[in-house]
Amino acid sequence: MTVLTDIVLSPLVPAALLWILSGLLVALTAVSLWRRARGAWVRVIPAVVLLVALANPQWMVERREALNDVAVIAVDESFSNGLGERPARTTEALDRLRETLDTLPRLDVRVVPVADAAADQGTRLMGAVERALADVPPGRRAGVIALTDGRVHDADALSAASLDAPLHVLLTGAPSERDRRLIVEAAPGYGLVGRAVDATVRLDDPALPDGTPVPVTVSRDGQPEGMLTLPANRSETVSLPLEHAADNVVELRADAAEGELTAVNNSAAISVNGVRDRLRVLLISGEPHAGERVWRNLLKADPNVDLIHFTILRPPHKDDATPLRELALIAFPIRELFEEQLENFDLIVFDRYSRRGLVPLGYLSNVTDYVQGGGALLLAAGPELNDVISLYDSALAEVLPITLSRTTIEDPFVPRPTEDGRRHPVTAALPGLEDGPDGLPGWGRWARLIDARPTGGRTLLSDASNRPVLLLARSGEGRVGLLLSDSAWLWAKGVEGGGPQAELLRRVSHWLMKEPELEEDALRARMVGDSLEITRRGMDPAAMPESVTVTGPRGTETTLPLSDQGDGRALATLPIDAPGVYTISDGDRTTVAVAGTPNPRETAAVTATADPLRPLVEASGGGVHWLASDGLPAVRRVVEGQSTAGPGWIGLRDNRAFTVAGVDQTSLMPVWLAVLTILGGLGWAWWREGR
Template sequence: MTQLRFDPALPWWAIGMLAALAVLVAAFALWRGMRGWAWRGLAGLAAALALAGPALELGTRAALSDIVILLDDRSASQALPGRAAQVDQAVDDLSAGIAALPGTDLRRVTVGDSDDGTALATALSRAIAAEPDARLAGVIAVTDGRLHDPQMLPQGMAAPLHVLLTGQPQDWDRRLVIEEAPAFGLIGEEVTIRLRVEDQGLVPEASRTGSVTLRLSVDGEDEQTVAVPLNTSLSLPVTPGHAGQNVVQIALDDAPGELTDRNNAAAISINGVRDRLRVLLVSGEPHAGERTWRNLLKSDAAVDLIHFTILRPPEIMFDDVPVDELSLIAFPTRELFLERIDDFDLIIFDRYSVRGILPPEYYMNIARYVEDGGAILVSAGPEMASVESLNLSPLGPILPARPTGRVIDQPFTPRLTDEGRRHPVTAGLGGPDPDAPDWGRWLRLSEVTPTGDAQVAMTGAEDKPLLILDRVGEGRVALLTSDQVWLWGRGFEGGGPQLELLRRIAHWSMKEPELEEEALLADVRDGLAVRFTRRTMQDSAGPLQVTAPDGSISQVPLAADGPGRFVADWTAPEPGLYRLADGDMRRVLALGPAAPREFEETVADAPLLTPLVEASGGSVQRLSDGVPDLRQTRAGRAASGDGLGGPWIGVTPRDAATVTGLDRRPLLPGWGWLALIAGLILTGWLAEGRRRPA
């Protein structure tokens, strides 16, 4: 490499003025007809050139190799049948072909899985940025063409991009696409999931049915089937049945010959919430703790409370006071207990006595309401042991205990039973030492005898039942056999967890998921890490049976983590839909999408890469036609085509080089410039001295 460089001895403007002066002198001499004008002008220009310091810069160049980038897509979708072998064969053949090209280096980049799918565009951009444009001869991507980061594709390339697609031309797949799904829904009210079933690829004639069967279940129960049209968006109504997560599982029947069934199912978690918790509180005999329940329920903004207090018992109904002069509001018994009873989530009877206000058929309707899924809570006082006890009404058969008729009037400290230590309503209330909790005493309770499968969670004086919980049909019944809970709220002898206890009782009655005594919970912690929690009233639980998305079953042992609580930490092998089972308990767990992004679209195609391929002069070819031959092609010529031996792709030699050394030599030494200038001046003088013969 040789270049002419300048090292001026004067500023360029001074050298320019000298050159201009030489030209002006020569022009003046020419105008006056003086001989030798040209030699004088050349002498001035030579002097100006000498001051500019011209020199020859001699560089030593070393040729640089060309670089070809080979992108090797090893994402999960490349593990579909036949594709891994195609990738292995193509990578081996191309690596050997690149190694055989003179002056060419291979840069191999492997693209694996990520949480966001195939980051092929990111890998491509980084690989190109890491190499100088002057050496990049080509990029070859062995992939199925399905990338999930198109925004990272480079704007342009200095070399051709060739995409070699895996798979077969006859590949096809059917997938379930969830277009829109709600995160929340009101319990008992329909929400809408928008979805479509879509076919991709070359669908065989036998599978072009126009409709498919869709299987739908909530929390893995009561599976329903429905026929839906193909390639059409539709709305699917779903009704959340309980508070907390309602996992809606939607699945297609597998079609013969499709690429994968991993995208035939979806799990949607809809958090069921109540619009308002509607509670009916009926207070009977006035007592010191009458406002306890009211204050508790009114403090919760999510509770819609209706409260009636019986201030005018039947025995004074027929006095001489005119009805229109009474300031009391008539108790709307028919409206509340017949017409609108199903609107309530919980009915609380606080020291309520049977005094003839409600006819027998009303109590029977309350019992029906509980068996159909409602809840009642009885906070009883001495009236429980009297002839006015609710137990003697038609409501008696659903109550969890029978009174003995005895009222124990003596101080006692409430204690948790073994069942109480396990039951979520009372678990943990006793503090670090549940056998001797630091609680204030109560002063009275009514003696009862539990019935059936009722669970005694707390005991009082003489170890008699204090808090009894029971299930009746689809509903819940709770019985508190003392009206002294208000003493905790007043701080008597240090008080106790009054608000927490009453809140838990009320919310358990209303079937809040976090207070279910038999529950299987899964807490997703980080990525695929999960903590399983099994709550039970039994002494043991597990092992937990886990069914993976591919149908394989594993057993996960559970370890005790307190009374009635068993846990296990587990890491899932892959994202997808898992089914959990322990005895009669069932749960569906979605880790990531039920169909990972790698399996959303599985038919090999390159629509996102095609614009960059065309702009770079590359090509898109299928490996099912064989691995193309590799050639070198000059810039500006076609970089792909079909030859006698099959398809071929080309890389462009760049002829890049680097300078390894420089040597600068003056164009003439100083004495040489002096001799040149003097010679020009002398020649001009001699030319002027000549005379032409007359």
């Protein structure tokens, strides 16, 4: 404790009045002396005593307690500061700083660890410093020492005025570090499936001459796709074809360079949302029937579908007396549809169609080739399929996975999922699937069924006798669907409670058009909140993998067990703590998922630099030192007005702050003394003037 003594005034009247009275006293005294009045000096004595009494001088004794200053050590614990020898340098410097600062008087030290911020905000070091000093008044701030690689992403969060203390940066990296990195400068967020999009990328490697060709590996959705060459330190435009809807994640990866700090940023990911152009569907209806509008209404309700619908009102050989002006204005464009434009359709639907000479057999062979080459075909069949002129007796039989008995079952039945149907994404979890008695579907009945025996594909729906109702199959590169009943419209009408007619037919058509979400044997991953949700689909429970391996954007691997849900899905969840591209593999299939941005800030640039913090360091009077080459600088306490940094040393301000513990005051002019002195002076003045 420090004791301070002093004489202070505690006026009994306002200071202005005291000054006025003093002025009057001086003026009256001057007049008296000018007129040579007797006793002028004697009258001054009681007046002066009165003024002193009114000024009330005090003897003050103040007891002060010194306050410690506060120094902050901000320790960068981000990913980039964990590379190479930086963790060892950081730990050693922190230990030595603690030892040094503990020997300095009147100093409290706060160590603030700073990890990666969430949501790809990078290293928020200045924000952490601001929070650490929030309860410290400016008069007690000694300074801030930052142990960091300099890759700070909130350098402008504090100004020199708001910091009000010197900032010293001790860089944990080395000036000679080498790092090669891939940068995505521009990329579209979405594009049309089947077309290519252009992205601008750059491979930075200061150790290579500009333009040096560097081989780069290209992967799509976790699968290797090929190689390309990028010129070093120059921007390059690459063309990326979009092969499917939803996210198309393309990774570019360059080999690690000799002596490189890390290879984690040698890759860059481009995530483009594939959007299907308007799907072109050809719907050909045969003879009019009660459910003919079901398919038309379903497809027309989808704004992403361009529907071409032809209804066969009569076969070409049928003749009647209808005037030509009342017939169709155009002939059925057989050649254009089944030869010239066939490959442009995404799906062909035959709805209760039978061959009556309208489409020649040669054109149906084209449809077979179209399917095996990657197209999609759906047959919604009725009794016409049992005719000898049905599509079953044409070239299409090559892609149809059934054998017909030529019998129509007229007994009403409720479609029910087979074992495959309960695992297949087209029919799994359909509304009402478990709402009936004994776990059966709570759906309405259908009127009739075409009897057939499956020869391939998967039967998803059947009747009570296990006769197939809905079959899906692959043929070559394409897909085929068979709906062996023309009674689906009963669900749309709500007969006996109806059923999920629209959802079922939508899923069937989208599976045929290769919608990724409806693949029955697939590995998928997506972000749900702050977690990665992994779904493995499979039709064979015995062949389902037990676990998946997740490789994070920083190379860490995590093995997760899969939990079988019993409906064709096995699930796993992984909390995500860093943005970037995650690669998921079950040993057979591989997929990728993007958390946040595919190219996070923290790994974009990792070489040590003081550039982000240098303006604040210079404005606050601090210094920058490289631990690898300069070593740990000496630490000094400096007072106001002195330099706070220099070669080989850094300074922490000594504010000499204090708090007042107590104050004692004693009046130097007690009342009794003032009264006695004034009365004595007045008596003396009266006696002097009376002589």
